[in-house]
Amino acid sequence: MGMEFLAILAVCSMQKQFLEKVWEKIELLMNIWTFIRECPELLNSLDKKTESLEQKLDTLRSLEEDINTELESAKFLPHKKRKREVEVWLRNVQRKKIDIQSIKKEVGKGKHFLRPWLESHVERNIKEVEELHEQGKFPQGLLLDAYHTSREALLTTPLVGGISTKRIMKRIWECFTDVKVSRIGIYGVEGVGKTAILMHIHNQLIESSCPFYHVYWITVSQPLSIFKLQNDIAKEVGLDYLDEKDIRKRAAKLYKALKRRERTVLILDDVWKHFLPEEVGIPNKVNECKLILSTRSVDVCRKMNFRETIKVEPLSDEEAEKLFMEKLGLRKPLAPAIEEIAKLIIRQCGGLPIWIIEMAQRMREVDDISEWRNASTEAREFRRELND
Template identity: 35%
Template sequence: MEIATCVLGIARIPDLEANIEAAERSGKAATIEAQQWFNRARELEREADAVVQRYNQNKCCFGRLCPNCPSNYKLGKQATKKLAQITTHIDRVDTVTWSMDRAPPFGREMPTASITGQSTFDKNVNKILECLSNDEFGVIGIHGMGGVGKTTLMHEINNGVLQNREFNRVIWITVSKEDVKITRIRKEIMKKLGMTVEDEDMIVERLFSALKEHRFMLILDDLWEKLDLNVVGVPRPNPENKSKVVITARALMVCNRMETDHDIKVDVLIEEEAWILFREKARNVVVGRPSIEPMARKVVKECAGLPLAIIAVGCALRDKDNVQV
C-alpha cells in the first residue's frame, strides 16, 4: 500500500480556498464552520505527512525493502487509520456552508427608548458596566418586575459594547416564556456566528468549539427558567476567557438557578423622572395645561415608576385635545 495516498483526499483544499477568496471579493464572508473545516483539513494533512516521512525513513533495511519490519507494519496501520479520517472529513465537504452574506463584525445594534438620560436609568447602566468590567463576574443576572426596562437597559449595553469593541462577538437571543427550546436557542446562536451544521450529533461540540475561539458576550433576554449552558453548547465564562453571559429575568430565583456570579435589581424610576417621561410622551395633553396636571400626576403614580407603562399611557394620550379632568 502506498502511504502517500493518505494526503490525496486533501488535494481539493486549494480549490476550496480559492472559492472562499472569490466569495469574499464579492462581498461575502467565510463562515466559522468553513474555517473549522480548513483547520481540521490542514491538521490531517500535517499528520499524514508525518506518517509518510516516518514510513519512508524505515522503508528499507540495508538498502532492501523490509516488508515484515514491525515498525513499518505499525506505520501502515496508522496510515490506514489516517486515510479513513481524511476520507470522512472530505466527505463532509458537501454539507459545509462555505460563505454567507457579510454581517456586522461584532453583533447588531438594538433600538433604544427615550428613557436614556434619566438618572435612575443611567445608574442601572453603570451598575451593569461595572459588572462587565469585573473578570470575576462571568454570568450576570439582571432582574426586576415586568415593564421596569430590563430589555431597554440591555439594548443600551449591547450598543455600547459594540461601539467599544470589547468583545469579538455580541449575541442577542430573546428567550421568552413561550419558546424555551434549547434547540431553537442553540440554532439562533449558531446562525449569528455564521454556522450551519447538518450533523446533529456534533452540533453541541461544534458550537462549543466556535464560541471558545471568541471573547463573546451572550445576552439571554426574558429568561423564565434555568437554561443549561453546557447542554446548549456555551462554554461558561471565566477570568481566563473574559467572556460574559448576561440574562434578564423577572424573578431573582431564575438568576439563582442559573448560578449567576452577580445579580442586579433594576430600579423603577423615581417620581420626578416618571413625570418627565410622561410629559415627553403625552406632549400637548400636559404641556401648557395646568388644570390637567393633578390628574395626570395621579395617572403617572399608578404606573408605579415602570417606564413601559408610562410610555404606553403617555403615547395613548398624545395630542388628544378632548381629555377631561
C-alpha cells in the same frame, strides 16, 4: 633582393594561416574527443539528477495530497476558509509539476547536445521543489477564522431614569472588565427597561475598543425550549445547521463553535425560566464567553448560579412625572382636574417607563376629561394585573 624578401614573407604568412587553421581543427577534434570520452559520465549524471528530481516531486505530491485532504475536510467546519498563501502555494505546485513534465520529455528525447542545458535546468528545479516542500509546511495552519458576528447597532431610544440608570450601566460595564465574572443577570419587572439597557450595552460593545470580538443578541422565545434556543444561537453565530437531534450532541457542537471564537458576549433577552448554560452549549470561562441575560425574576439568576445580579428599579415618582410630561408634549398647561387625573395615571403606571411613555403618547392633545378618566381606569386595571 627586395622582391625575394617580400616573397619569403608572403610564403611565411601563408604558412602561418595554414598552421592556425590546422590548430583550430585539432582543438575541435580534441573537444569532440573529450565530449565523447566524457559523454557516458554526463549522461549518467543527468539521469541521476532527473531521478532525484522525480523523487523530490513525489514527496511534494504527497504533501499536496495531504493538504488537499485537510482542506476538503475543512468544508464541514463552520466559518473556516483557506488562507490565500495556501491557494498560491497549490497553484505554484501545479505549475511546477507541468514544468517538470516538460523537462522529462526533453530528457527522454536523448538529444546529447542539450544535455548540459538540461542538467542545469534539472538542478534548478530540484532546488525549487525543495523550497516548495518547505513552504508547504504551514506551521500556523491552512485555515483562517471567518466567524460571523453582528456589527450592526440596534435601534434604540434614549435611556430614561437619570442617575439610577447610569449607575446600572456603569456596573454592567465593570462586569465586562472583571476577569472573574462570566455571567451577569439583569432582573426587574416587565416594562422596567431591562431590554432598553441591554440594547445600549450591546451597541457600546460593538462600537467600543473593548476586548470582545463577537457580540450576539438573542431574544428568547416563550415557552423556553433548549432545542429552539440552540437553533437561535447557532443561527446568530453563523453555524449553517445543527444536524443533530440529540440535545447533548448539539450542545457539544455549539460549545466548540463558541469556544473557538473566544472573547464572545452572548446576550439573551427576556428569559422567563432558568436553564443550565452547559445544557445549551454555552461555555463558562471568561475568556471564552460572557453570558448576560435579562429576566423578570431574580430566582432565574439564582438558580443559574449567576455571580452578578443587577436589579433594574422602577422610576421614582419625580422621574416618572418628568418622563410623562416630556412624552405628553404639552403646548399649554393642563386643566387642574385633568392634571390630577394625570398624576393618578403616573402613579398607577408603577414607575415603568414602557407604560408611562405609552399612556403619555396616547393622551397627547386630548382635552376631554372623560377620555382621561377612561385612561385612568385602564391604568388601574394594568396595575392590578401587574400585582397579580
